[in-house]
Amino acid sequence: MSGNEAIALGAYEAGVAVASGYPGTPSTEIMEYLSAYDSVYTEWAPNEKVGLEVAIGASFAGGRALATMKHVGLNVAADPLFTASYTGGKGGIVVLTADDPDMHSSQNEQDNRNYALAAKIPMLEPSDPAEAKEFLKRAFELGEELDTPILLRITTRIAHVKGVVQQGEVVPPAERPDLEKHPEKFVMLPAMARKRRVVVEERMTRCKEIAESADFNVIEDGDRKRGFITSGVSYLYVKEAFPEAAVLKLGMCWPLPEKKIREFAASVEELFVVEELDPFLETQLKAMGLNCHGKDLIPAIGELNTAVVRKSIDPERAPKDLYEPVPLPPRPPNMCAGCPHRGIFFTLSRMKNVFVSGDIGCYTLGFLPPLSALDSTVCMGASIPMAHGMVKAMGEGSHNRVVSVIGDSTFVHSGITGLINSVYNGSAATLIILDNRITAMTGQQPNPSSGSTIKGEAAQELDLVALCQACGVKHVQVLDPHDVPECRKVIKAEVERDEMSVIIAQAPCVLLPELKLRKPVSYYTNIDNCVGCTSCIRLGCPAISWTVFAEGEAEARGYKKSQKGYSRIDEVLCNDCGQCASLCKFHAITRGEPTR
Template sequence: MSGNEAIALGVYEAGVKVASGYPGTPSTEIMENLSKYPGVYTEWAPNEKVGLEVAIGASFAGARALATMKHVGVNVAADPLFTASYTGVCGGLVLVTADDPEMHSSQNEQDNRNYAFAAKLPMLEPSDPSEAKEMVKLAFDLSEDLDSPVMLRITTRVAHVKGVVSKGEMNTSHPACGINKIPGKLVMLPAIARKRRVVVEERMAKCRELAETADYNRIEEGDTKRGFITAGVSYLYVKEAFPQAAVLKLGMCWPLPEKKIRQFAAMVDELYIVEELDPFLETHIKAMGIACHGKDCIPNQGELNTAIVRQGITPGSGPELFAPVELPNRPPNMCAGCPHRGIFFNLSRMKVFVSGDIGCYTLGFLPPLSAMDSCVCMGASVPIAHGMAKALGEDGYNQVVSVIGDSTFIHSGITGLINTVYNNSASTLIILDNRITAMTGQQQNPATGYNIRGEAASSIDLAALCRAVGVKHVYKVNPHDVVETRKVLKEAVELKEPSVVISEAPCVLLPEMKERKPVSYFTNQENCVGCMSCIRLGCPAISWTPFAEGEAEQRGYRKNQKGISKIDEILCNDCGQCASLCKFNAITRGEGK
C-alpha cells in the first residue's frame, strides 16, 4: 500500500464513523480510498475549515472522526483547530496534515509541526506506510485518552511511497454515538475558555509523560561516536546513510520526550538532528541546553534523501552511492483540449493584470500563454483584483481581472466576490467551470452534481449564486470558441462595475469525455501559411516544423514562410480552439486519419 492507502485502512480499522476533507496533493488519496470502506461516512467538504468543523461535530456526538488536508489547508482550518484544542473531544478526533517538502504541488513549503506546538496538540509522525497505518489507529486512542485532537503529520514521500502493510482487526469497542450536553466543556465563552486553558496545560503535561515511555519513541543502539535524533521519513535516510549509528527515532514529534532525549544525548559523542524543513526538533533540543548539529549540516529547504544526509554529515564520503537518478526535464502543460487554454490565450492578448489562483489553470502562467501575473493562495485572486482596482482608482476599472476555478471559487472565492460587490469594485472575475476538481485528480465538488462516492447530489448554479450576491453582469462563454469568448471578455472588462464571466466546458479527462467517439482536427498543410496562431495556443497536440532557407518555395509555399504547423490527431481532444483561430482553412475537423 501507499502511505495514503495505509492510513485509510488504519482509519477504517480504528472504527471511524465520519471523515471529511478537501482534496489536495499529497493528501487526496486518503479520502478516496476511505470512501470505499463500508460503514464510514466520507465527504468532500467545500474547504478545509468546514471539513475540520464537520469532524469536530461528529466527535462531539461521540463518534471517532477524521479530517484530512494538505499542509496549506491547515492554514484555512486553523481557526477551529486552535479552539478544538480547548474543547477537547468526545469521540476520538484526528487531523491528518500532509506536508509537501520540495513543493511538488504546492505554493509554499511550510512545516506543520509548528501548528502542533502553537495549538498545544500532540503530533505523531510515521516514517513508512506500515507505521502510518498503526500510528493513525494509535492517534485515535490517544485522542480519547488525552481528551484532545491529535495531529498526524505525513509528507509527500510517506504519502506516496509503497510498502508492505498488514491488515488488522476493526475496533468495535467504543460506545454508541449520542447527544450529551456539556456546555461547560464545549461552549468557548471567555469564562469557560479560561478554565479549559488550564486543562490544556494539564493534558500536555500528561502527554509528555506518555512520550517518555511510548514505544514509538525508541532508542536504537549502535555506534555512539555519532548519534542521530530524527523522525518521519528522515529516519529512513539516516538508517540508509549510517546503518551502524545509534538513533533516537521519534514517532511523536510533539511534545518531545525530554528525559529520553537527554539520556540519548549523554550516550553519544556527537549528536546530529536530521529533519526536513524547519529546525523544529533542533530548536527545542537546543532550548533544553543540549549541544547538537542540525541545520549547520542539513538543508532547511526541499526534500532530503540519503545522499544529502550522508554528504551533509560526512562531506566527500561518496554520496554518488546514494544519488537519485536524474530524470529528463518534463515541463508542465495544460492537456490537449483543456478549456482553460482558450481563456488564457485571450487574456494574453488583452492589456490586463491577471490575478490568478490555485488549480491546474495556474499553468496559464507558463509560456507561450504567459497570462497570469500573481498567484498567492486559494481564493486570493478575487480580493487581490479588488484591492488593485481600488488602488488604481478611476483609471483602473479595465486593467484588472481575476481567474478562479469552480472548486476554488466554492472553497474560498465566494467571500471575495461578496466583498467585491459590497464595496463596488470595477473588476472582472472569470470562473473556470470545468465541472470537476481537476488539479488533484478529478474529485467531485458542490458544483459537479455528484458526491465523493459518485452518487447524484445537488449542484450549485454558479451564475445564480453570483447574481444572488449582487453581480448584475453575469456572462457564460464556451472557451473553445476563442473569438466569441474574447468579445465577451472585452465587454465585461470595460464595465465600470463588478462583472463575472463563467467559462463552461468540461475537463477533457472526465470519463464521459474520454469515452466519446474519437473525432479530431487535422491540418490541411497545403493551406497553412505559417501564421503560427495555432502554435501560440501552446497545445501539446500541435507541433511546428520550421523550413530551411529556400525550402518554402521548393515545397510550393509562400516565399518567406517560416514553417508549417501539424496536429497530432492521436493527442487531439476535439476542442476546436485552433480551428476557431485559423483564417486560412488549414485546420479541419473530421475522423482521425
C-alpha cells in the same frame, strides 16, 4: 501499499465514523481509498476548515472522526483546530496534515509541526506506511484518553512510498449514541474558555509523562561516537546513511520526551538532529541546554535523502556517486490537449493593459509560455480580493484593467467571500470562473458544482450563476471557452465595465471519464490553405506542432518564399475542442471524421 492507502486502512480498522477532507497533494488519495469502505461515511468538503468542523461535530456526537488535508490546508483550518484543542470531544479527532518538502505540488514549503506546538495538541509522525496505519489507530486511542485532537503529520514521501502493511482487527464504529449536551465543554464563551485553558495545560503535562514511556519513541543502540535524534522519513535516511550509529527515533514529536532525550544525549559523544524543513526538534533540544548539530550541517530547504544526510555529516567518507544527480530531460508541464482553460488564457495573453490575478489549480499553468497569461498567484481564493485591492489602489480613471481567474472548486473553497467583498465595496474588476465541473489538478475529484459525491452518488449541483447573482453581481455571463473569438468579444466588453462582473467559462475537463471514453473527431491542417501565421501554435496545444520547410521547399510547394513552415495536428492527441479552428482566419484547420 502506499502510505496514504495504509492510513485509509488504519481509519477503517480504528472504527472511524466520519471522514472529511479537501483534495490536496500529497494527501488526496487517503479519502479516495477510505471511500471504498462502506462502514465509514466519507465526503469531500468545500474546504479544509469545513472538513475539520465536520469532524469536530462528529466527535461531539460520539463518533471517531478524521479530517485530511495538505499542509497549506491546515492554514485554512487553523481557526477550528486551535479551539478544538480547548473543547476536545467525545469520539477521537485526528487531523491528518501532509507536508510537501521541496514543493512538488505546492506554493510554499511550511513545516506543520509548528501547529502542534502552537495549538497545544500532541503530534505523531510515522516513518513508513506500516507505522502510518498503526499511528493513526493509536492516535484515536491517545486522543480519547487525553480528550484532545491529535495531529498526524506525514510528508510527500511517506504518503506515496510503498511498504508492507499487515491488516489488523477492525473496531466497529460506535453505536449511535444519544446526543448529550456539554455546554461547559463545547460552548467556548470566554467564561468557559478560561476554564478549558487550564485543562489544556494540565493535559499537556500528562501528555509529556506519556511521551516518556510511550513506544512511539525508541532508542536504538549502536556506535555511541555519533548519536542521531530524528523522526518521520528522516529516520530512514539516517539508518541508510549511518546504519551503525545509535538513534533516538521520535514517533511522538510533540510533546517531546525530555528525560529520554537527555538520557540519550548523555550517552553519545556527538549529537546530531536530522529533520526536514524547520529546526523544530533542534530548537527544543537547544532550549533544554543540549549541544547538538542540526541546521548548521543539514539543509533547511527542500527534501533530504540518504545522500544528502551522509554528505552533510561525513562528506569525506561519503561515496562520490552517492549524491551525483541523475540528469533528466526537461519536461515542462502543460495543459492537456483540448483543455477548456486554454482559450481563455490565449485571449488574456493578447490583451494590453490587463493584469491577470491568478489562483491555485491546473489553470496556474496559464503562466507558462507560450500563453504567459498570469501575473500573480498566491493562495486559494486570493485572486478575487487581490484584484479588488489593485482596482482600489489604482483609483478611478486608470487605463489599466484587472481580471481575476479562478476554478469552480477553488471558487467554492475560498472565493465566494472575496466576491461578496468586491461587490460590497464597489470593485470594478472582472472575475472569470473556469467551470470545468471537477477538481482537476488533484485527480478529478467531484466538488459541489459537479453534481456527485466522493462515492459517485448524485448530489445537488451548485448553480454558479445564481450564486454570483445572490452575491450581488449584476452582470453574469456564461460562455463556451472553446469559442475563442467569442471569448475575446465577451472579455473585452466586460473589462470595460465600471462595476464588478463575472464570466463563467463553462466546459467539462477533457479528462472526465465520460469524455475519455468517447471517440473524438480529430481536426487536421489543410496544408494548401495554411499560410504559416502561427496563430494556432500560440495556443500551446500539445496536439499542434510546427513543421519547418527545408530550404527551397516553400517555393517548390507553391507557397510564398517567406513562409517558414506549417502547422500539423496529431490526430492521436487531438481532443476535438475546436479552439484552433476557431482561431484560423484562413480556414486551414478542418474537422475530420473519427480516426480512432
